[in-house]
Amino acid sequence: MATAAVAVDPKVFKPEVPPDWCPGCGDFGVLNGMFQACAALGLEPAQVLVVSGIGCSSNLPGFFRSYGVHSLHGRALPFATGAKLANTSMTVIATGGDGDGYGIGLNHFIQAMRRNIDVTYIVMNNEIYGLTTGQVSPTSETGMKTKTTPLGNLEGMLNPLALAMASGCGFVARGFSGQPKHLTELYKQGIEHKGFALIDVFSPCVTFNKVNTYPWFRERVYKVEETDHDPTDFHAAMDRALEWDERIPIGLVYRNPDPRPSIDSLDTALQGEALVRQGYTIAPETRRDLIHEFM
Amino acid sequence: MALCSRRPEGAARVLLRAIAREKVNMSQPELIVGVGGAAGDGVASAGNTLVLSLARQGIAAYSYNSYQSVIRGGHSWLRLRFSADKPLGVGDQVDAVIALNQDTLDRHMQELQPGGLVLYNGARLSPSYDPPPGVQLCALPVPELCPASKRLPVMQNTVAVGALMQLMGLDISGLESVLQSTFAKKPAVVQSNIEAAQAGYDYAAANFTPPATQLEATDQKWAQASGNHLFAMGAALAGCKFYVAYPMSPATHILEWFATHAERLNICVRQVEDEISVINMAIGAGHMGVRSMCATSGGGFALMTEAIGMAGIIETPVVAINVMRAGPSTGVPTKTEQADLNQAFGASQGDFQRVIIAPLSMTDCFNTPHEAFNVAERYQIPVIILSDLLMSEGSETVDPALLDVEFPIDRGEVVTAPNGSDEPYLRYKNTPSGISPRALPGTPDHLYVSGTDEHDEDGVLISDVYTDPVRRKKMVDKRVRKFETVTRYLPAPELDGPADADVTLLGWGSTWGTLVEAAEHLRQAGISTNHLQIKFLVPLHVEEISAILGRSRRTIIVENNQSGQFARHLRAETGIVADGHIRKYDGEPFEPKHIVAGVKDVLAGAEVVDVLSSESGWRTDHPTGTSGPWQGLRVGEESKTFA
Numbered sequence A: 001m002a003t004a005a006v007a008v009d010p011k012v013f014k015p016e017v018p019p020d021w022c023p024g025c026g027d028f029g030v031l032n033g034m035f036q037a038c039a040a041l042g043l044e045p046a047q048v049l050v051v052s053g054i055g056c057s058s059n060l061p062g063f064f065r066s067y068g069v070h071s072l073h074g075r076a077l078p079f080a081t082g083a084k085l086a087n088t089s090m091t092v093i094a095t096g097g098d099g100d101g102y103g104i105g106l107n108h109f110i111q112a113m114r115r116n117i118d119v120t121y122i123v124m125n126n127e128i129y130g131l132t133t134g135q136v137s138p139t140s141e142t143g144m145k146t147k148t149t150p151l152g153n154l155e156g157m158l159n160p161l162a163l164a165m166a167s168g169c170g171f172v173a174r175g176f177s178g179q180p181k182h183l184t185e186l187y188k189q190g191i192e193h194k195g196f197a198l199i200d201v202f203s204p205c206v207t208f209n210k211v212n213t214y215p216w217f218r219e220r221v222y223k224v225e226e227t228d229h230d231p232t233d234f235h236a237a238m239d240r241a242l243e244w245d246e247r248i249p250i251g252l253v254y255r256n257p258d259p260r261p262s263i264d265s266l267d268t269a270l271q272g273e274a275l276v277r278q279g280y281t282i283a284p285e286t287r288r289d290l291i292h293e294f295m
Numbered sequence B: 001m002a003l004c005s006r007r008p009e010g011a012a013r014v015l016l017r018a019i020a021r022e023k024v025n026m027s028q029p030e031l032i033v034g035v036g037g038a039a040g041d042g043v044a045s046a047g048n049t050l051v052l053s054l055a056r057q058g059i060a061a062y063s064y065n066s067y068q069s070v071i072r073g074g075h076s077w078l079r080l081r082f083s084a085d086k087p088l089g090v091g092d093q094v095d096a097v098i099a100l101n102q103d104t105l106d107r108h109m110q111e112l113q114p115g116g117l118v119l120y121n122g123a124r125l126s127p128s129y130d131p132p133p134g135v136q137l138c139a140l141p142v143p144e145l146c147p148a149s150k151r152l153p154v155m156q157n158t159v160a161v162g163a164l165m166q167l168m169g170l171d172i173s174g175l176e177s178v179l180q181s182t183f184a185k186k187p188a189v190v191q192s193n194i195e196a197a198q199a200g201y202d203y204a205a206a207n208f209t210p211p212a213t214q215l216e217a218t219d220q221k222w223a224q225a226s227g228n229h230l231f232a233m234g235a236a237l238a239g240c241k242f243y244v245a246y247p248m249s250p251a252t253h254i255l256e257w258f259a260t261h262a263e264r265l266n267i268c269v270r271q272v273e274d275e276i277s278v279i280n281m282a283i284g285a286g287h288m289g290v291r292s293m294c295a296t297s298g299g300g301f302a303l304m305t306e307a308i309g310m311a312g313i314i315e316t317p318v319v320a321i322n323v324m325r326a327g328p329s330t331g332v333p334t335k336t337e338q339a340d341l342n343q344a345f346g347a348s349q350g351d352f353q354r355v356i357i358a359p360l361s362m363t364d365c366f367n368t369p370h371e372a373f374n375v376a377e378r379y380q381i382p383v384i385i386l387s388d389l390l391m392s393e394g395s396e397t398v399d400p401a402l403l404d405v406e407f408p409i410d411r412g413e414v415v416t417a418p419n420g421s422d423e424p425y426l427r428y429k430n431t432p433s434g435i436s437p438r439a440l441p442g443t444p445d446h447l448y449v450s451g452t453d454e455h456d457e458d459g460v461l462i463s464d465v466y467t468d469p470v471r472r473k474k475m476v477d478k479r480v481r482k483f484e485t486v487t488r489y490l491p492a493p494e495l496d497g498p499a500d501a502d503v504t505l506l507g508w509g510s511t512w513g514t515l516v517e518a519a520e521h522l523r524q525a526g527i528s529t530n531h532l533q534i535k536f537l538v539p540l541h542v543e544e545i546s547a548i549l550g551r552s553r554r555t556i557i558v559e560n561n562q563s564g565q566f567a568r569h570l571r572a573e574t575g576i577v578a579d580g581h582i583r584k585y586d587g588e589p590f591e592p593k594h595i596v597a598g599v600k601d602v603l604a605g606a607e608v609v610d611v612l613s614s615e616s617g618w619r620t621d622h623p624t625g626t627s628g629p630w631q632g633l634r635v636g637e638e639s640k641t642f643a
């Protein structure tokens, strides 16, 4: 990760294209936090790659001035993983929605954490499918009425934080787009974390989710940083991750005090120059050795 | 703007290194050996020892293994064809059988023709029926020749291989040197194996009659490799730095070669959760600027298809190999077929540009990744390579000089440094060629977002606007325009044989060698025949192919599938309707005799000839090796050959 010591103006990450989200959409706060965090870390726009899937939230790379990819629904993490492995000198951030990451892309999410690729994953969790105009999501609460669950959601709700911890993720956090400063801090820590970092963000869909609204979250969320929570205590962190009632925690829930090395730091091919800068040619002697293996 | 490798379009073709097409010669004597046993009997290692031993004595080989999807037991039947002139296929008829178990002896003895021979351990096996007339039973008293075999039954294989060297007319030096290198770390094992081989060699000299055909050592050096290993090595030498896959037969050996060589060659090699992840990672890596490849079989390729379209619209180079096996669905995982052509044409929604290449031989598998990478990078498109189980898992000897090459690398227009210009960079610039210079992420001053939504030249989405027909059409046209020059970049197929022949054999991909040989047999049978083999399926060289087939008296398309997927493609692209079709979808590859018989059927009026592999004496309803004792067939019993 190319982190310059000096913070830059957040405006360098702001493109001319304004976001086309609905006024009041939680994703604005998510995006603003990214401007702030990347600027505070002194990142160079050309050294950042933001990769998303498909969804309202996944439109984010188009509203962030860096290199970006708006890939396929559910495939942001594999794309980001390939990109990071190919060029380890870039800061790679994956973004998307709850449907994108916890629905269609769930397998990749679990495997990326198990693999521990050095990617920061920001999920704009609005507990609904926004872009497709309001269908049930894996994080929709049981009983929730949506266009596709008119009688109420019969299924259980996926808990991304607990799942992340069980999958070996070394940095598990939750933010709320209504708490931008707090969110920015989480991003900064997540990007600096060497390895996979999950930041699940409550990002209300003001158009299609009439249950999990700003006031709904404001009433419930509390910051773990303001309690005596020790994020390095796995069991305590799991208790927080499972908390979902009158009070819902946000903040850095879990950080592995002894994190596993990330896959990009272990792969033998990635020990020197970034793959993309390594030469193409194989020495004639090596080539002849390869041929000799067939003789 | 910093541009690499900008070249005038017209010169494009020189960038592909036309592989020194191997000389096709079929005049030297040949012997075809079948080695059979159950999985775990050492069929593959006995075959490998044989091939390497002969290769070290300058004799070329082609091998193909028919096996079952079982780890232990079942039946495995490895056919090896040897000649000083490189064989192009397994051929038609087995001359000698090494039977490692009773099942093999019972199944395959009856296939032998007069002059043929069967080698087996006489202490363990004996024929269940009389051999066909003129077939020599070569029972080896293995326990006497090799006392160690009582402890280590696989030693019988070395005795048999030694005996066969004698019967082929070769000295034992090649075999000794192979045993030495195989067991280099265990001198005692080397010694006992050499003794076993020598005992078999001497016993055969004293007790058996050599076949009429004898092989002669030459000075030619040969390497031996499977199509999959040649794909992998060819890709590595063409600059592949990222290989990702999920295991699936018959493509897995590519992953294993890469994994074994990753550290030495500094290639990032990953096995990941599924083929969806595979292709998206490969495209992610390709997007950053490394040469990136993946391989799978039809089922895995089906999972990749959405992302193939992504590579099309975001214009990212990537190479995906589909090693076809008999489908649909799980199909017959260990059997060969050429039936994924439709899938490759239709992989992903929408109109976009892709190249589809089907290498013609195992040796061509070595050459194809460099062509695929060059065309993928130059045109910023996905490239699909279609191989099949026959070519990928079969192996052949290759002149090592053909592998000792430096491939030319054409990266197309790549931008890696700031250009100092004030003009804003347009990733998808609407250029006359349709090719937009590609800045690699990380390059200062060239920021852009690549979107799978339709986008304008600067990458900004136009999919969410009310409507924008002008820009939408402009961008589709830009991508389509890239293809105006691609047929010139790829070498056109050439006709082999006299232009005015009565019959034109038309095939694609792996059937090349069998068709070359069949054409020769047909000529010998007095049917004047020429042959056209297609490697570049998309884009098809419509002009050149139409010109050639326009002069053809009778075009017969040969393909290893049921429905004639290539025939339909040819008709769609050129309007040409073939006069006859020879097809096979029974899991086994074509042999020259199938083509010869099929052509005769077409000449007699048949339009579509479906071929069924059926050795002389085989019953068409024979049980498989796992389903109880082999019933055996009696020689002379009527066999159904061509339906």
Ligand SMILES: Cc1ncc(C[n+]2csc(CCOP(=O)(O)OP(=O)(O)O)c2C)c(N)n1
Pocket: A054, A055, A056, A057, A058, A073, A096, A097, A098, A099, A100, A101, A124, A126, A128, A129, A130, A131, A132, A137
């Ligand atoms: C393969 C595939 N299936 C379905 C879709 C349709 N689709 C687009 S976005 C989306 C869900 C979006 O939900 P989420 O990821 O939560 O994003 P949000 O819009 O809520 O931010 C779906 C189902 C698609 N684009 N691709």
Ligand code: SF4
Pocket: A020, A021, A022, A024, A025, A026, A027, A056, A057, A126, A130, A131, A204, A205, A206, A207, A208
């Ligand atoms: S539909 Fe919901 S998620 Fe999508 S932009 Fe509007 S508020 Fe945001």
Ligand SMILES: [Mg+2]
Pocket: A055, A097, A098, A099, A124, A125, A126, A127, A128, A129, A130, A137
């Ligand atoms: Mg959502």
